[in-house]
Amino acid sequence: MTKNKIKALIILLLTAGPVLAVAGGKAAPGTIDGFTAVDMPYDAGASVLLKWPVGPSDSADASYVVYGSSLAEGGWRKGEEFVATAKTCKDINLPFWAWDSGEAQHALKVELNTLFGDIPPGTPLKFKAQLLRKGSVEAESPAVDAASKSNWFRLDRLNNLLFLLVMIVIFFWAVSHAKRKGLFIRRIAGLDAIDEAIGRATEMGKPIFYVPGIGTMSSISTIASAFILGEVSKKVAQYDSDIKIPHYDPIVMTVCKEIVKQSYLEAGRPDSYREDMNFFVSADQFSYAASVDGMISREKPAACFFMGYFMAESLLLAEVGAASGAIQIAGTDIESQLPFFFTACDYTLIGEELYAAGAYLSKEPMLVSALKVQDFGKLVVMASVSLGIVLVSLGTKLHWDFFVRVILNLFKAY
Amino acid sequence: MSETWMIAGGWMAAGLTIFLFSFLYRDNPFFKAAEHLYLGAGMGWWFQVYLFNIWKPKVWEPLLSGDFFVLIPAVLGLSLVTQFIPRISWISRYGFTFMMGYGAGLAIPATLSTDFMSQIAGAIQPFTALATMTPMMIFNSLVVAGGTICVLFYFFFSVEHKGAVKKISNIGIYFLMIYFGAAFGNTVMARFSLLYGRFDDLYTFSGANYFYASQILLIALVAYFILHSFLGGKKTEEEEPAH
Structure with missing residues (x-):
């Protein structure tokens, strides 16, 4: 009798439990199937x-x-909470x-540093997702394991690689x-x-100041400046004039020393070369500018060349050179400093003209070829911009979404 | 810091500022003194920066903690110093080669991405929203794209600039000049704020609590110039005209 009562109670609990839970709005959440974390x-x-x-x-x-x-x-x-209709692949x-x-x-990209702080790749992690409606959990995924890893190849940058x-x-x-025919x-x-x-410097018997700026040897403008220095110092050697090259960076100075020495050798005047033509001034920007200003104002050179990487010291240098009456030729790829050179110098090489100058002066096949490749790049940009605008406008107008995406992806930078 | 040191610092700052500004009139011994002090202080500052911010934490301390891998970059760096000893200066080529190699490796992909891909994508991206663009927005995007093409024509070195190419590159020059004008104004504004900073300091040091440092130093410098010109300084200048 007692056994029957207990059985009846258990059956009642098993059947009435879910019914009561539904009545109270607390149904067991469903499952989100196919949840993966990779x-x-x-x-x-x-x-x-x-x-x-x-x-x-x-x-x-x-x-x-x-x-x-x-x-x-x-x-x-x-982690992130978002509307259920959003965040797809x-x-x-x-x-x-x-x-x-x-x-x-x-699809949701979870930035691990945002969620967990600084954790290394490969750390074992678990993830789950919940579907919420009106504040209650409607469905929940099982917890899945995941670990991030560093990838060797960035397939998403394939366009950059192909272009390179x-x-x-x-x-x-x-x-x-x-090398065979020469390039124009x-x-x-x-x-x-x-x-x-x-x-002019030769006639006046005054020195030439060649200022290579404050860039390091990894700066493209400094490399271009070094090539121009080679040609300038060759001419200086031919005319038996005097050149002074104050330096900000010791490595640039070392490279320039070799270049000037080589130029004097090529000009057939190795005896005229002096080690102190290149000299170190300071690795502090404004100390360098103050010191070079002092030298220019005291020595009153006949010509000043400002070629390379320049920042705020550009006008400080060029203005003193102009006040001392020197003929001044400048060149830099730092756009914000070019206006100052325009105002204070007689001739200014704008941006890429500086890179081209080395090739133009030396006619060295490697440099000329590099210039040609740059020109090809510009041609690609010009053609791509013109054609891209037409195609994207057409695709947008005709709602060819994938076509527009293909065009935009082809030129995707990183 | 004691008050005496504060006052001494004020005199030093006001003096060096005025000495450096004196170059606007002409070169003089006070400017030379400030110039050489600046040069020396700059070198001293960078020496301690290299010593305490690079050598100590990145070489010395890892070595003490048993991380001998830092010897590789340290030796490559030291190889550059061999330039000063002609007999073994060839060793420096290893350091230079490494620097050039990693510099190119870092710069080439980044340049390709920013100078080529970003330029193209940036110019055509606005046209993806053509349906929602106002005529002014379309015009604006076309000006940007057209300006990019014209400026690129100016920097195109493979063809002689004559005829139609010359006309397009001339339009490019106008775009460049508009940009340079804006950049010039922007930078001049920034420089003026630096100038105001120096004037503000000179004003601060002109107070009674600094014993009128700015005024006294300025008057002393003006007196020097007057005396110097009376005592033959001007003659020397005239003997060495600029040009």
Whole structure:
């Protein structure tokens, strides 16, 4: 009798429990199927990719919340919360050749440093997602394991690699062509004045100041300046004039010493070369400017060359040179300093003209070829911009979304 | 810091500022003194920066803690110093080669991305929103794209600039000049703020609590110039005209 009563009580509890829970609005949450957490492809191991299928119950009044847990700490950390209709594969910013951007799946990139702080790649982690509607959990995914890893190859930057390879091929073709037949470079205004400036210095018996700026040897403008210095010092050697090259960077000074020595050798005047033509002044920007200003104002050179990387000291130097009456030729690729050289110098090489100057003066096949490759790059930019605008406008007008995406992805920078 | 040191610092700051500004009139011994002090102080400052911010934390301390891998960059860096000893200066080539190699490796992909890809993408991206663009926005985007092309024509060295190419590159020059004008104004404004900073300091040091440092030093410098010109300094200048 007692046994029967207990059985009846158990049956009652088992059947009435869920009924009461539903009545109280606390139904057991459903399951989000197909929830995965994998390493985010093509990154340095700082993020994890969560994916799960878009469900029929995903509507604007519901939202997803993702949680992460590191095995070391335990507990769940709340990650991003978003409307259930948002965040599909389409929203992951990867190009078409590296990513399927369909809208059938939710995809969320979880930045591990944001969620867990500073954790190294490979740390074991767990993730889960919940679907919330009106404040209660409607469905929940099982917790899945994931670990990020550093990837060796960035497939998403394939366009950059291909473009670089094309450039390299063109460079070698241009080198071979330049050696065989030579390549044309248009006349660059300002460079013709170099002879005039050196001639003037020779006539007046005054020195020439060649200021290579405050760049290091890794700066492209400093490298270009070193090439121009080679040609200028060759002419100085031929005219038996005097050149002074104050330096900011000891490594640039070492390179310039070799260049000037070589130029004197090529000009057949090795006896005229002196070690103190290149001298170190200071590695502090304004100390350097103050000191070079002092030298220019005292020695009153016949010509000043300001070629290379310049910052705030550009006007300080050029203004003193102008006040001392020197003929001045400047060149830099720092756009913000060019206006100061325009105002204070007789001739100014703007940006890429500085790079071109070395090639123009020396006619060295390697330099001329590099210039040709740059010109090819400009041609690509001009053609791509013109054609890209037409095609993107057309694609947008005709709602060819994938076509527009392909064009934009082809020129995706990083 | 004691009050005496504060006052001494004020005199030093006011004096050096006025001495450096005196160059606007002409070169003089006070400017030379300030110039050489600045040069020496600059070198001293950078020496301690290299010593305490680079050598100590990045070489000395890792070595003490048993991390001998830092010897590789340290030796490469030291190889540059061999330039001063002609007999073994060839060793420096290893350091230079490494620097040039990693410099190029870092710079080439970044330059390609920013100078090429970003330029193209930036110019065509606005047209993806063509349906929602106002005529003014379309015009603006076309000006940006057209300006980019014209400026690139100016820097195109493979063809002689004559005929249509010359006209396009001339338009490019106008774009450049507009940019340079804006950059000039912007930088001059920034420089003026630095000038105001120096004037503000000179004003601070002109107070009674600094014993009128700015006024006294300024008057002393003016007196020097007057005396110098009366005592033959001007003659010396005239003997050495600029040009």
